[in-house]
Amino acid sequence: MTEKNRDRQEKEKTAAESWTRASLDFWEASANLWFGAMKNVVPQTAPSGGGEETAEEERKGPATEEDLRGAFDRFWEAYFQGLRGAGGEAAHGPSGFLSEGIVKLFEPLWNRLSALSRTAAEGELEGAEEYSKFIDETSRVWLGTYEEELRKYLNMPQLGLTRYYQERFNKTIDRFQVFRSQLTDFARLLYRPVEESLHLMEEEMRAGEEKGEAVLKEPRSWYRAWIPKLEKNYLEMLRSENYIETLRRTLSALYEYRKVRQQFLIDLLQDFPIPTNREMDEVYKDLYLIKKRLAKLEKRGDGHEER
Amino acid sequence: MKSDKAAGNAGKASPAGATMDLLFSRMALEPAKLMERMREAREILLGPLETDVAKTPYEVVYEEDRVKLKHYKPKEVLYNFPLFVCYAQVNRETMLDLQPGRSVVETFLRSGLEIYMVDWGYPTRKDRYLTLDDHINGYLDNMVDFVLKKHGIPRLHLMGICMGGTFCVMYAALHPEKVKNLVTTVTPVNFDTKQSLLNVWSRSISAADLVESYGNVPGDFMNLGFLLLNPARLIIDKYVGFMENMHNRDFVENFLRMEKWIFDSPDLPGETFRDFIDNMYHKNLLVKNEFVLGGRKVDLGNITMPLLNIYARYDHLVPPEACEQLTSKVGSADKEDVCLDTGHIGIYVSSKTQKEFGPKIVRWLRERDGVEKGREGTPAKPAGRGAAKRSAAKGGGSPGKKRKP
Numbered sequence: 001m002t003e004k005n006r007d008r009q010e011k012e013k014t015a016a017e018s019w020t021r022a023s024l025d026f027w028e029a030s031a032n033l034w035f036g037a038m039k040n041v042v043p044q045t046a047p048s049g050g051g052e053e054t055a056e057e058e059r060k061g062p063a064t065e066e067d068l069r070g071a072f073d074r075f076w077e078a079y080f081q082g083l084r085g086a087g088g089e090a091a092h093g094p095s096g097f098l099s100e101g102i103v104k105l106f107e108p109l110w111n112r113l114s115a116l117s118r119t120a121a122e123g124e125l126e127g128a129e130e131y132s133k134f135i136d137e138t139s140r141v142w143l144g145t146y147e148e149e150l151r152k153y154l155n156m157p158q159l160g161l162t163r164y165y166q167e168r169f170n171k172t173i174d175r176f177q178v179f180r181s182q183l184t185d186f187a188r189l190l191y192r193p194v195e196e197s198l199h200l201m202e203e204e205m206r207a208g209e210e211k212g213e214a215v216l217k218e219p220r221s222w223y224r225a226w227i228p229k230l231e232k233n234y235l236e237m238l239r240s241e242n243y244i245e246t247l248r249r250t251l252s253a254l255y256e257y258r259k260v261r262q263q264f265l266i267d268l269l270q271d272f273p274i275p276t277n278r279e280m281d282e283v284y285k286d287l288y289l290i291k292k293r294l295a296k297l298e299k300r301g302d303g304h305e306e307r
Numbered sequence: 308m309k310s311d312k313a314a315g316n317a318g319k320a321s322p323a324g325a326t327m328d329l330l331f332s333r334m335a336l337e338p339a340k341l342m343e344r345m346r347e348a349r350e351i352l353l354g355p356l357e358t359d360v361a362k363t364p365y366e367v368v369y370e371e372d373r374v375k376l377k378h379y380k381p382k383e384v385l386y387n388f389p390l391f392v393c394y395a396q397v398n399r400e401t402m403l404d405l406q407p408g409r410s411v412v413e414t415f416l417r418s419g420l421e422i423y424m425v426d427w428g429y430p431t432r433k434d435r436y437l438t439l440d441d442h443i444n445g446y447l448d449n450m451v452d453f454v455l456k457k458h459g460i461p462r463l464h465l466m467g468i469c470m471g472g473t474f475c476v477m478y479a480a481l482h483p484e485k486v487k488n489l490v491t492t493v494t495p496v497n498f499d500t501k502q503s504l505l506n507v508w509s510r511s512i513s514a515a516d517l518v519e520s521y522g523n524v525p526g527d528f529m530n531l532g533f534l535l536l537n538p539a540r541l542i543i544d545k546y547v548g549f550m551e552n553m554h555n556r557d558f559v560e561n562f563l564r565m566e567k568w569i570f571d572s573p574d575l576p577g578e579t580f581r582d583f584i585d586n587m588y589h590k591n592l593l594v595k596n597e598f599v600l601g602g603r604k605v606d607l608g609n610i611t612m613p614l615l616n617i618y619a620r621y622d623h624l625v626p627p628e629a630c631e632q633l634t635s636k637v638g639s640a641d642k643e644d645v646c647l648d649t650g651h652i653g654i655y656v657s658s659k660t661q662k663e664f665g666p667k668i669v670r671w672l673r674e675r676d677g678v679e680k681g682r683e684g685t686p687a688k689p690a691g692r693g694a695a696k697r698s699a700a701k702g703g704g705s706p707g708k709k710r711k712p
Contacts, residue, residue, distance in 0.1 A: 190538070223547065231539035238504055238535070248511040255513070258520035277522065280432065288436040295445070 139188065143181045151177075165267050172257075172264040179250075179257040186250040189243060193233035201226050348553030356556075358563040361401035363412050365424075369453045373428030374446045376453065378421075379412055385419025386676045388487050391454060391463050392424040393447060393478075395470035396579065397529060399571050400424055403468070405656050406564055414665030420672065423454050423463075425471070427573065435522045435577040439586075440601040442579060443477050451478075451485055462487035464672055469493050469625060469651075470583070473593070476633065477600055480609045488675045489610065489639075490668055492617045493651055495629040496607075496636070497594045498587045502626035504536050506588065514584035518577035526572025536623055565656070594632055607633070613641035615671050617664065622651040643671070 154174040158166040201222070237243055266276045369376035377400075394400035403424070404412040415422055425447070430437075437445075454463055465486045467475030472494025479486045500506050517524060534541045552558040592598035598605045614637055618630035627646060634642045645667060649660050 190535075193539075220551075227539055227544050227547075230543070231537065234537065234539050239507060244508065244511050247508060251512060252516065255516040255520040262520075277432070281435070281522070284433045285436055287433065292441075 136188070139181070139185055143185075146177055146181065168260065168264045168267055171260045175253070175257040175260045179253040182246075182250040182253040186246050189237070189246050193230055193237050197226060197230040197233050200229055344554050351553065351556050351559055356563065357560055358567060360406065360564050360568055361404045362407065363404050363410060363416070367426075368423070368457070369450055371446060371449060373430060373434065374450075375426040375428060376450045377424045377426055379416055379424065380421055381416040381419050383419055384421050386421065386464075386672065387678050388460060388463050388676060389421040389423055389454060389458060390415065390490075390672065391451060391465050392422060393465070393467045393471040393475050394425055394427065395468055395472075396427050396430075396442075396575050397470060397526075397572070398568065399573065400426055400468075401571070402568050402652070402655055405568060406561070409656050409658060409661060411655055411661075411665045414661065415669060418669040418673070420669060423450070425450060429573040430523055430576045431574075432522050435518070437576040438578045439474075439477075439582040442576075443474050444481065444601040447474060447478055448482065451482070455485065461485070464488045464490070464676075466490040466668070467492065467494055468655075469495070473583075473587070476607070476610070477593070477598070477605050479612065480605045480607055481600065481603055483609050483611060486612050488613045488615070488672060490615045490617070490671070491630075491633060492664075493619055493622055493625045493630065493654060494616070494633065495587070495625045497591065497629050497632040499591045499594075500626060500628040502628045503622075503624055505532075505624055506629070508532070509584060509588035512584065514581040514589075518581045521577065523574035523577050524580045526574050527570075529575065530570060530572050533624070594636060596636070607636040608638040610637040611639050613675050614639045615643050615645065615668065617645045617647065617654070617667070619649045619651055619654045620646050621649060622654075624651045641675070 151174055154170040156170075158164075158170070204225075262277060266278055269276050363379060365377040365379045367375045368378040392400070392403070394403070404410045407413065412422060412424075451463065451465075455461065462485055465475050465479060465488070467473070467490070469492075472491040473496060475489065476491060476494065476496060479489050498506055498509075521528070549559075549562055552562075586592045586598055590597075593605060594607070596604070596606050596608070614634060616630060616633050618625065618627055620627060631644055631646075634644050647654055647660055647663055649657055654660050654664055
């Protein structure tokens with residue numbers, strides 16, 4: 001196992017442990033609080049074995065609106081306490097689940113982005129190529145981080161009655177993220193020939209000026225000189241393996257997103273008197289097959305008639 | 308100095324920024340001229356414009372589901388057999404009748420040729436399961452039968468356009484007895500070419516996934532693909548050209564007609580698209596004589612009628628390499644390839660090819676329109692009862708009617 005893999009596994013382990021610990025703490029705190037709140041909210045009917053508490057409880061009577069509000073306030077308090085860390089660790093810095101998790105998740109992104117920003121600030125990025133590399137790298141960092149870190153949380157197994165609904169919702173969010181990233185990649189690739197051809201024009205004009213040659217003063221002449229360059233750049237790029245692969249990935253991501261979104265919409269629509277595409281497709285398929293069968297029978301009937 | 312410095316700084320962040328600065332600063336030199344042109348353009352764009360397409364009168368003589376058959380009748384019919392035109396399922400057949408003076412339909416009618424033209428309509432989700440077989444052995448065959456019955460003839464002239472040409476090639480191979488002469492225009496039969504980006508890209512497209520996620524393939528999805536074949540010309544230069552000519556009414560009207568046609572893009576039935584991409588673009592089965600349609604092998608050798616194959620030298624969608632193999636694969640003794648110096652759409656609409664394309668087809672058909680003894684006199688097998696019921700024919704036609712030679 002390489003050093004890099006070990007590091008990665010270690011990070012994943014720590015992130016997973018943080019998540020588990022924080023989840024357990026949160027649910028425990030929530031449960032305690034809920035039962036505590038219930039004690040205040042629900043009138044105690046069971047005899048408690050002595051006479052001393054009854055006077056107090058009788059005086060209190062059934063739960064009031066204020067009691068309910070208090071219970072909810074305390075519930076949310078416990079919720080946020082759970083997010084900060086079960087032992088009220090918020091005061092000791094960002095060691096709770098949420099902050100810790102986010103730091104871990106975004107750490108590689110921050111590191112790489114800040115390194116790139118430093119390079120840019122130091123003026124090392126010159127020209128279209130370097131700038132484009134910078135943008136490429138930024139996008140790759142985000143996509144890599146999302147796929148390696150954030151995505152796992154969306155694909156986490158769900159529990160209980162609503163598990164399938166939650167899974168479909170999470171999947172929709174996940175596939176949308178992937179599609180959005182791919183689309184950004186695709187759009188950036190499409191812009192690259194523009195950037196490169198403009199850069200080429202700029203260089204030609206500067207070179208011309210330095211030599212004392214007449215530069216393109218008329219916008220129309222400038223445009224006429226630029227558009228063939230742009231076209232050439234595009235035609236080269238559109239045939240490249242890189243473009244074809246990016247196109248393929250973008251389309252795959254689009255199809256995947258549309259498929260899971262469809263499933264999610266079916267969940268949403270089931271309570272409304274609106275047929276879903278799946279339902280309509282079933283009807284259309286039946287209709288198609290019936291019409292086909294009918295056409296065959298009609299042709300057979302014609303044959304009999306002619307005979 | 309200031310602007311140079313600014314351009315230099317901008318150049319570090321983005322060369323595009325610096326170049327655009329420079330361009331706009333130059334443009335600022337002629338604001339008066341620009342304003343004058345804008346005033347003229349405003350008058351034209353806000354006033355009445357004649358931008359209708361497909362103005363030649365026709366009658367719908369057959370309807371089946373979304374599909375219609377248009378009938379164009381010349382003042383005097385001078386041919387023994389009518390011409391049946393099958394357009395592609397991408398975009399609309401109105402392209403053949405874009406405007407008076409630039410209309411293939413007009414050229415045919417002037418020569419005395421009677422035309423039947425397929426209008427595939429606008430597929431809805433209901434049509435997603437329709438296959439190539441349903442279109443070729445179903446709709447197309449029903450319409451051909453209808454015309455044969457209407458005229459009392461056994462065969463007709465068949466002409467196909469682009470994907471519609473591929474349909475006609477398949478049809479002619481499966482039903483050669485119904486086709487007197489075959490005219491294919493910018494018709495792909497060989498899909499194993501790298502001349503067109505469409506062929507290159509299609510190999511990386513999963514038609515099954517696309518159809519599963521969309522049902523039908525949206526027309527706009529395909530249009531975006533066509534625009535991306537040459538973004539510099541089709542997304543930028545074309546509209547710069549428009550901006551430069553907005554003060555010219557004729558230019559604006561012609562431009563808008565074409566714009567209307569280009570973006571009038573019906574969706575493509577999902578299963579038809581899947582059939583076409585998988586069997587043609589991925590496996591190239593047609594030209595190999597390995598394609599099976601409706602349980603029958605499509606053998607190009609069965610095409611024995613005269614064949615005229617027209618294509619365009621600068622076609623970026625269906626390049627010559629995709630078209631020119633057809634003549635060597637068919638069984639016809641009378642066959643001809645014609646390559647015109649134009650592009651995929653230009654072949655039908657450019658003013659230059661109006662003098663070449665339509666007239667060539669008219670001449671070629673006239674030479675092959677004769678009635679063969681003992682063959683053409685036989686009345687056509689009547690079209691199926693179902694087809695007759697589905698028909699919305701007005702007038703019905705007159706079987707055995709004597710037609711002017």
